[in-house]
Amino acid sequence: xxxxxxxxxxxxxxxxxxxxxxxxxxxxxxxxxxxxxxxxxxxxxxxxxxxxxxxxxxxxxxxxxxxxxxxxxxxxxxxxxxxxxxxxxxxxxxxxxxxxxxxxxx
Numbered sequence: 001x002x003x004x005x006x007x008x009x010x011x012x013x014x015x016x017x018x019x020x021x022x023x024x025x026x027x028x029x030x031x032x033x034x035x036x037x038x039x040x041x042x043x044x045x046x047x048x049x050x051x052x053x054x055x056x057x058x059x060x061x062x063x064x065x066x067x068x069x070x071x072x073x074x075x076x077x078x079x080x081x082x083x084x085x086x087x088x089x090x091x092x093x094x095x096x097x098x099x100x101x102x103x104x105x106x
Contacts, residue, residue, distance in 0.1 A: 006090075022090040029083040037076030043069055 008015040046054075047066065056062040 022087070026083060026087055026091075029079060029086070033076050033079035033083060035076070036079060040073040040076060043073055 006020060008018050008020055010016045054065070056065065
């Protein structure tokens with residue numbers, strides 16, 4: 001089993017099965033996380049009256065809409081948090097675990 005972001009999938013042409021450079025994974029992940037954060041940023045601002053807002057026929061529909069949209073708003077910050085963890089695991093010197101690979105997996 002190969003870890004995500006460590007070895008390219010075999011089906012990819014030219015790079016399949018090869019080890020990926022950490023920054024070949026980190027740079028697109030940071031750009032994607034920032035892009036997703038910027039995409040969803042207007043939504044919570046509209047909830048506080050900044051900019052336009054959709055009109056709902058009742059408060060129940062508005063609550064349902066906010067609950068449905070909320071996971072999308074978390075996408076960008078979660079990608080950035082996972083990218084930070086990936087960077088810390090792959091790029092920073094630090095403690096090594098018992099298996100010597102820097103991983104908790106047995």
